[in-house]
Amino acid sequence: MKSSILAMSVIAATGLAAPAFADKLDDIISSGTLRCAVVLDFPPMGSRDESNTPIGFDVDYCNDLAAALGVEAEIVETTFPERIPALMSGRVDVAVASTSDTLERAKTVGFSIPYYAFENAVVANEGVEMADWEGMRGKTVGATAGTYEAIWLEEKVAEWGEGSFRPYQNQADVFLALSQGQLDATVSTVEVAEANVASGNFPGIKIVDKAPMVPDYVALITLREEYGLINYMNLFINQQVRTGRYDELYEKWVGEGEPADLTVQGVYR
Amino acid sequence: MFFDTALSTNDLIFLARGAGMTLIVTAISVFFGTVMGIVFGVFRYQVGPWWAAPLTFVLDIFRSIPLLIQLVLANAFVTTVLGWRVSGFTVACGVLSLYTAAYCAEIVRGGIEAVPPTLRRAARSLGMSWGQDMTSVVMPLAARIALPSWIGLALGVMKDSALVYVVQVVELLKSAQILITRLQEPLFLLIVCGSFYFLISFPIARFGGYLERKWSRD
Amino acid sequence: MFNYNFRWAQALNSLPRMLEGALVTLEVALLSMVIGIAIAILLTLFRLSGSRILGAIAATWVEIARNTPALFQIYMVHFGLGGFGIHLSPYLSLLIGIAFNNAGYLSENFRGALKGIPDTQTRSARSLGMTPLQAFRHVVMPQMLRISFLPMTNQMVWAILMTSLGTVVAMNTDLYGVTSDLNARTFRTFELFAIAAVIFYLITKTVTLSARLLAARLFRY
Numbered sequence: 001m002k003s004s005i006l007a008m009s010v011i012a013a014t015g016l017a018a019p020a021f022a023d024k025l026d027d028i029i030s031s032g033t034l035r036c037a038v039v040l041d042f043p044p045m046g047s048r049d050e051s052n053t054p055i056g057f058d059v060d061y062c063n064d065l066a067a068a069l070g071v072e073a074e075i076v077e078t079t080f081p082e083r084i085p086a087l088m089s090g091r092v093d094v095a096v097a098s099t100s101d102t103l104e105r106a107k108t109v110g111f112s113i114p115y116y117a118f119e120n121a122v123v124a125n126e127g128v129e130m131a132d133w134e135g136m137r138g139k140t141v142g143a144t145a146g147t148y149e150a151i152w153l154e155e156k157v158a159e160w161g162e163g164s165f166r167p168y169q170n171q172a173d174v175f176l177a178l179s180q181g182q183l184d185a186t187v188s189t190v191e192v193a194e195a196n197v198a199s200g201n202f203p204g205i206k207i208v209d210k211a212p213m214v215p216d217y218v219a220l221i222t223l224r225e226e227y228g229l230i231n232y233m234n235l236f237i238n239q240q241v242r243t244g245r246y247d248e249l250y251e252k253w254v255g256e257g258e259p260a261d262l263t264v265q266g267v268y269r
Numbered sequence: 270m271f272f273d274t275a276l277s278t279n280d281l282i283f284l285a286r287g288a289g290m291t292l293i294v295t296a297i298s299v300f301f302g303t304v305m306g307i308v309f310g311v312f313r314y315q316v317g318p319w320w321a322a323p324l325t326f327v328l329d330i331f332r333s334i335p336l337l338i339q340l341v342l343a344n345a346f347v348t349t350v351l352g353w354r355v356s357g358f359t360v361a362c363g364v365l366s367l368y369t370a371a372y373c374a375e376i377v378r379g380g381i382e383a384v385p386p387t388l389r390r391a392a393r394s395l396g397m398s399w400g401q402d403m404t405s406v407v408m409p410l411a412a413r414i415a416l417p418s419w420i421g422l423a424l425g426v427m428k429d430s431a432l433v434y435v436v437q438v439v440e441l442l443k444s445a446q447i448l449i450t451r452l453q454e455p456l457f458l459l460i461v462c463g464s465f466y467f468l469i470s471f472p473i474a475r476f477g478g479y480l481e482r483k484w485s486r487d
Numbered sequence: 488m489f490n491y492n493f494r495w496a497q498a499l500n501s502l503p504r505m506l507e508g509a510l511v512t513l514e515v516a517l518l519s520m521v522i523g524i525a526i527a528i529l530l531t532l533f534r535l536s537g538s539r540i541l542g543a544i545a546a547t548w549v550e551i552a553r554n555t556p557a558l559f560q561i562y563m564v565h566f567g568l569g570g571f572g573i574h575l576s577p578y579l580s581l582l583i584g585i586a587f588n589n590a591g592y593l594s595e596n597f598r599g600a601l602k603g604i605p606d607t608q609t610r611s612a613r614s615l616g617m618t619p620l621q622a623f624r625h626v627v628m629p630q631m632l633r634i635s636f637l638p639m640t641n642q643m644v645w646a647i648l649m650t651s652l653g654t655v656v657a658m659n660t661d662l663y664g665v666t667s668d669l670n671a672r673t674f675r676t677f678e679l680f681a682i683a684a685v686i687f688y689l690i691t692k693t694v695t696l697s698a699r700l701l702a703a704r705l706f707r708y
Binding site (some may be wrong): 330332333334335336337338339341342345346349350351352370379420424428429432433442455462463466467471474 | 491546550551553554555556557558562563567570576641644648649650651652654663664666676677680681683687688691
């Protein structure tokens with residue numbers, strides 16, 4: 001009698017403990033949906049079409065990942081500063097949000113291998129005399145709060161000791177402020193800069209120069225402890241390149257040409 | 270140029286959905302906030318300031334910290350610290366309800382205090398129970414005094430609900446910002462969005478002012 | 488109990504920066520109140536002037552300030568005026584946005600206060616040879632401000648809380664701005680915002696308590 005109670009409680013205990021072994025990868029597969037944080041004011045990576053449906057490189061990338069997992073994709077729009085809090089708060093499973101793989105962030109979230117690499121450009125208001133990126137010295141500059149380029153630019157302004165830095169909450173506000181002349185210049189990815197200049201939505205802006213930053217490698221992120229999912233995403237990114245899907249998406253959203261090399265010469269990941 | 274807009278029917282529906290979200294969040298929060306506010310307000314009045322001190326302290330916090338911080342904190346606490354899977358909508362309604370309750374409790378207490386004690390003693394000496402006194406004497410009188418302030422509170426909550434974008438709820442102002450991103454017509458869209466708030470708030474606020482004037486006369 | 492690892496030490500390292508931000512918050516709130524009260528008095532005069540146009544200007548101001556979200560007002564000051572080539576720094580946009588809001592609400596409070604001041608006072612002041620403006624300045628206004636002292640304290644608390652909205656116009660030196668900047672770097676959301684909440688609480692409590700003490704001293708009779 002006593003032993004049967006013991007046996008039952010052991011069974012009960014293992015039964016209760018069992019779900020704890022299911023990791024996020026299992027959770028996603030069993031729930032049938034992959035919730036991706038995507039930034040939608042960041043063309044061509046993320047934006048909305050005429051019917052306000054999310055589109056872009058990151059949106060397609062999330063859909064591909066969901067398809068590989070055999071689940072439905074759910075796009076959750078976040079701003080740049082909100083994407084990691086959204087992940088940490090369990091609002092989303094992964095962020096496919098052009099997240100630069102900085103060491104500071106790696107203390108909090110888990111990064112996959114890079115899935116894209118940006119170069120950054122300096123964009124200025126046409127009314128401002130600016131020959132190259134150093135022309136930003138002493139000017140009023142701004143970028144999207146919480147991004148790689150914002151952190152770089154804020155440090156530059158602090159280093160120069162003149163001019164001022166403004167972190168706007170989203171990319172659209174930055175370009176709006178730039179177009180209105182509230183900002184003299186900003187730093188953004190070449191893709192975003194070219195798309196915004198070409199769209200004609202922001203009159204009075206021009207691309208000045210490349211920003212002197214190392215290529216900005218961006219990765220998929222999830223919770224730091226989810227190794228199973230991180231491993232899966234690494235292989236997934238490898239397959240995207242191997243199967244030519246990476247080139248295909250690049251051509252669809254960015255244009256003709258070679259997409260950036262995702263490997264670094266001379267070192268292992 | 271001003272009214273030559275690229276806004277399509279689709280976009281209008283999108284905006285309308287945002288407006289609907291604003292109204293739903295407001296309605297839920299005002300409802301639960303008012304129920305809690307009445308309970309807290311009556312409790313505070315009934316037990317006296319000494320015993321109600323802990324409750325007073327907690328409610329006071331909601332009125333002393335920016336709503337934006339309340340939302341960010343509650344979201345971080347519930348989802349990251351406790352690890353619950355809760356939608357942003359739920360967090361938004363929860364925080365806004367408590368926020369409403371904190372203000373509503375003050376209004377309710379003020380309303381009850383404004384009922385002359387002699388009147389209540391008279392009611393009790395007629396043989397009415399506490400409950401009867403509360404429902405048939407205090408409530409009708411206190412409600413009259415409190416209603417204009419309560420209308421102001423409800424409208425305040427509607428305007429403050431613009432901040433729930435921070436927990437990924439797409440309400441009216443956020444929908445407008447999304448459209449601004451695509452259409453680049455900031456002035457026009459913001460004016461449309463501001464007018465919506467105005468057109469709901471203004472008549473109701475006027476009605477509240479009318480009630481206040483009317484009831485303070487007799 | 489919690490799976491979450493609190494890292495208070497890391498967040499507390501940022502306390503000096505946050506306290507500097509708190510000073511900026513207090514500064515913006517105080518300035519917005521001074522400007523707001525001045526404009527509210529002006530709007531009250533507009534309403535009393537009997538002029539249709541001035542009355543309409545005052546009414547429009549008050550109704551827009553009271554019937555649209557403060558967030559919208561601040562955003563409009565920055566990007567709305569920006570569309571007309573009027574460029575204001577984040578600091579000024581926030582300050583003007585809050586002052587606009589303060590003026591609207593306070594003017595309405597002043598109007599309520601005026602009802603409590605009998606007309607006969609103005610008339611007797613006028614019969615003593617004062618101009619209407621003098622009568623307002625020396626007889627009506629002091630009483631109006633005294634009656635409105637409590638609503639003004641409340642508005643000051645509101646002004647402090649509203650500084651948090653500066654984030655939409657790229658304000659990054661006030662308490663909320665500093666906190667979200669730190670959050671964007673370290674993602675210790677709960678710890679950082681909990682500290683910010685405590686600081687905000689202490690500021691608003693200090694302001695209400697000192698207002699109460701001030702009222703006790705000023706209006707002793």
